[in-house]
Structures are given as structure tokens and as C-alpha cells.
Amino acid sequence: MNIYPNDQARHYLIIDAVSLIFLITLVLGSNSAIPFGVKIAILIVYLVAFYSALWHRDWKLLLASFVGFILIAILGIYEDVYMLIFGFTFADLLGRAKAKWQIACGMLGIAGMFLTVMWLETGSLLHIESQLLIPMMMIQLVFPILIYFVEKSKNLQSELAEVNTQLVQQEERQRIARDLHDTIGHTLMMIKVKTELTTKLIDRDPTSVKQELNDILSTTRTALKQVRELVSDMNFISLQTELVHCQQLLRSANITTTLSNHYPNTVLSSVEETMLALCVREATTNILKHSKAKNCRITIQCQNGQYTLAIKDDGIGLQNKGFGNGINSMQERMHVLQGYALFEGDTTTGTSVLFSIPIQNGKEPPT
Template sequence: MPFKPLQINRRQKLVTNIKIYPKDQARQYLIIDVVSIIFLVSLVLSSKSDLPILVKVIILSLFLSAFYFALWYRDWRLHLATLSGLFLITIISIYEGSIMLTFGFMFADLIGRAKAKWHIASAMIAITLMFIVVLWAETGELFKIEEPMIIPIMMIQIVFPLLIYFIEKTKSLKVELAAVNTQLVQQDERQRIARDLHDTIGHTLTMIKIKTELTTKLMDRDPNRAKDELDDILSTTRTALKQVREIVSDMNFISLESELYHCKNLLQTATISFKLNHRCPNTLLASVEETMLALCLREATTNLIKHSQAKNCIVEIDCIDHIYCLKISDDGVGLVNQGLGNGISSMKERMSALQGTASIKNIATGGTIVTFKLSIQHSRKEAQIL
């Protein structure tokens, strides 16, 4: 009794492992192959040729065995099975008539899936020889053809392996292309996550660092304010945790207006004065455009605090000839290192995705100016009704 479940499982696995017909061909060729086999068996067994019935059964059994092997393999076994099948069709056609040559399609289709090109070429030669031998045996002359339809049937069977080969090659290239596209999508997603981690979490951690340094200085001089700063640091840490969750799930919409407010607070915390000149506050931007600009502003502000040693920052927003222009300028040390770090690269990538531009250069009087330009074709926002 305890062995019955094990025996049942083994039987189930045995049934599962039995392969009758390839799944990749079942949708397109199963019905055609079944109908072809039924017609072949019926025509051969019902004919009144000189072949004994036992010989017919043996030939048909060998033919079906060769066809079965050709179904499942694409190496030398497919080649051997194809040549055997064409040889058996030749014998059948000599005794049953040249009309039986039509069943050569069953192997002409399969040989096109062979991995080696010389297998396909030799099978095409074998198909040609099959027609020549049968027609010679039927007419007694090498190039005499009594049935005009035999020529197009022969030509189609010869060309058919090449056609199937190119179809299979196209399918293989599509699979490879899909795999490459998947890798590219995964790479883009990794870059997006890395960029968002750098821009968002890096921005927040910079704020925590600045507030921590300020709190350290205030511990002895102004304990009450230091306590307030510690509360603010705790709140900022919670914000960082929330940002991590947002990045993992997806990139959420970020308002440019709210980002300007946060950047102002961050700069003032770093003792850098902030001035905003917003000359087109009613311009309507798409959500992705506004989010990308907000992230670029965030990155530029973070870089300004980390590297510029500036005392003043001016943000200017203009709209001229359907070009939305965002400029961030400072009076710091300028571009000491001309290399592109993660921040500058990510800003350029974001603007390029919107078919916009991002540039960073030194100011002649000292400092740096970062410029983002974006082409817009949107209408003005409607005035809000109070």
C-alpha cells in the first residue's frame, strides 16, 4: 500500500515524458501532417500495385519512423531521416505513380529546420534525384514528363527548404532581438534607479549632513535650537525612507514649484542666499517634463552646495519662442574639474529623454551657470478663480 503513490507518480512522469508531436509546430503543421499521413496510408494500402500488402505496411512503417525522427531533431539525425524518407517516397512513387511525389513536401518542410547548411543543400539534391528517378522509371526516358504539374511540384519542393530556413532564421533573430531589448530595458531600469537614488536620496542625505553639522555647532551655544534641528533631521530621515519606497515602486510626479521651495530651504540651511526670477508661472508642462526638470533642479542644487563654495544662487525661469528655459547660477569657484560626474550625466540624460538640452559652464565674472532648455507646445494655464 505505501508504494502505490510512488508508482502513480512514476506513471504520471512517464506519460508526461512521452512526446508525440513538437509543441512549436503543433499550431501550424499538426493538422496538415495528420491529413497527409492519412492520405498516404489510404492511397498506398488501397492501390492495386504489384507490391504485396506486407511490403506496403513495412514501407509505410519505415516512412512514419523516418518522419517521426525528422520531427524531433535538427542535427545529423534529421538529415539521415530525410534522406531515408525521400528514398521510401521514391520506391512508393515508382510502384504507385508519380502523383505520390507530392508527399515529398512532408520532408521538404522539415529539412529547412536543419542547423547545417550542407544538410539542406544535399537534401535539395536528393529531392531533385527523387523526381528524376521516378519520372525515368515511369516514362522510360530521362527528361520525358507526361504530367505537366510535376514540374511546379518539383520546383516548389526544391525551393521549400530554403524558404523554411529563412523563416526559421528570422524567428531566431527575433528571439535574439527580444532578448537584447529585454537586456536594454533592464539596463535602462538599473540606470534609472541608480540615477534616482543619486538624485533623490543623495539630495536628502546632503540635507541631513548639513543639518547635523549645524546641530553640532549649536549643541553648546543654543540647545533649544539644536533640539529643533534634531527634530528636523528625524523628519528628513523619514522623508528619505519614503523616497526609497517611491523609487522602488516607481518614479512619482514631482512638482517644480514644490522643488523650488525645497531647494530654497536647502540653500538657506547651507547659508547660501536664494533668489527666484519666475517670468512664466502660468506655463503648462506635461507631468513627465515637470518631474524631469524638478529632478534636474534638485541635482544642480545638490552639486552647488557640495562643490561651488558659493554665497549666492539665482534661479531664472523664462519662456521665449516656445522654449522653456531654467537657469541656476552661483558666484562660487566655478568648474574646477571639467569631468562629468553622475550628477551632470544624469541631468543631460534626463533632458535628452525629453528632446531638450542641459549645459553647464563657467561665468566670466566667477561662478557657474547651469541651463536647461525644453521645447514646449502647450497652452497657458487658465487663471484660477478665487
């Protein structure tokens, strides 16, 4: 349960708390003619009014502010005229009112509070104390207007951010539509043509049907991979970024980490990068949680048409921990990419993890 609005906490919580503490200390510690019990009652009503104004932006805010101004005026008359400085507490909240007329009425309340106290205490607005209080009154009168424009600016920024989000979402939908048309649509058309051809060959050339069915199966797998890539693009994780992040995590745990990327320019699809990045993240988590290692080495290579990423530490090994959910999920991710994941753990040499996926045609790195 919140006892203070979140939108106010960042800028005003400390100020409000200090102001209330000062007010309570000054009132209870003064030697004025106000009985102690009355002081307590005034402070309680003041706190209730302040809390009510804090949580409302409608007529309740205005009513609570007027109550606060009356109490401050009483304190200004019977305690000290400089109690009027605490009008800032409500002047700030008035700027958050929904309607401009409420702000205007609140400003009249501020002016009325100051003028009443100054007239009753000094009998003239030209008195030296009045001359000191007038600038304070002017600042409090301007304060709600300033807060109003600040809040309005925040609302405009929020609306602009929402519009930008909608535009980004619209662009993303259009991108997905284009990808579906250019990739999946073309692949499905190939499946349709191949299927029609196969139905015609069943009677005329049965021996060719098997080859056509294999082509359909291969094209279907391609379509499935394209769908995975499109889905992965929506939550893309850069492998390079994840490697840097994992290095930082390991080093923060006093695990010396080295990265040897022999083929940094190898082109991977978005789904391949995301899957490998998630596997690296899971392996790093296991090292931090279980390995007790001092050193870790990450090596990336391309050999015999395979892209391999190896992670080796000098920790305590798997120690019969078995193949938990983390290891199973890494194996499943590699299986989706038609690759594999190998795990070796020994108490003397540490743990080695190897992720390997086939390099797609046209993506081989230069030799």
C-alpha cells in the same frame, strides 16, 4: 511531455497531421502489389523517420530525410507516381537544418527521388506525367531555401528583440541611477548635514536638538518614500487603466458600474497610483467573488487635503466574513502611504470601501 515541437505547432501541426492521414489512407487502401504487411512496415519506418526529422536539426535530420525520400520513392514506383507529393513533409523540415550543406544534400535527395521515380516509371523525362511532376519537384527544391530564410528572419528578429530588451534594461538602470543621484542622494546629504549640526548643538544649544532630530526623522521618512517610489516605478500600475479594467470585469459579471471622478487631474506619485490601483483590484475581486451585487459605484474626491476613492455595491455585505488577507493587505498599503482604508458591510445596504491618502504639498487639485 511535448510530442510536437512548439515552434512548429502554430504553422505546420495541422498540415503535417492531414498529410500523414492522407498518406496512411492512400497506402493502406490501394490495390498495389506490395503486401499489406510490407505497407505497414513502410508506414512505421516513414513515421519514425518523420518524427526523428521533426526533433533534430543536425545530421540526424538529413539522415531521416533520406530515409523518407527512399520510402516515398518506393511508394511512387509501386503505388503511384503522385506519391512524390509527400516529399513536401521532409522538404519543409530540411529548411530548419543548421548547416547549409545539409540543406543542399537534402535538395539533392529530393531531386534524386523525383528523377529516379520518373525514369523508372516513364522511361523519359518528357512523358506527360513527368511534365506534371517536374513543377512539383521544383517547388519542393525551392521549399527548403524558403524555410531557411524564414527561420533566419525569425532568428534575427529574436536577436533584435533581445538587443532591444538589453537596451531598455540599460536605460532603466541609468534612469534609476539618475533618480538615486537626484533624489535619494540629495535627501541623504540633507540628513548628513542635519546630523552634523545636531552633534554640534548638543553641547551649545540642547533645546534646539529636539527640533533638529524631528527634521532628521521627517527627512528620513521622505527618503524611505522616495525609495518606495523608485521601486514602484519598476512595476508601475496606472490607476486610470486599472479603473477601466475593473469596470469591464464588473460589467462582464452583469454588475452595472458607474465611475465618478471629480478630480481626474490630481497628480499622484507612481507609488500612490500603484498602491491605489492594487487596492481597487483587490476590492473588485471581492465584489466578484462574494458580493452578489447588481450595481457598483466608484467615486473619487479630494476634500480637506485627502484624496479619497470610494467603492460601494448593493450586495449582501460582509456577513461576518471577517478581515481576511485581502482586506489586511489593502489596509497595509494605505498605511504605507500614511492613509487609511475603511470597510463597512451590511446585508441591506451592501459593502462600502473607502481608501484615503493625504495629498502631498503642491499636488492639490484646482478648486
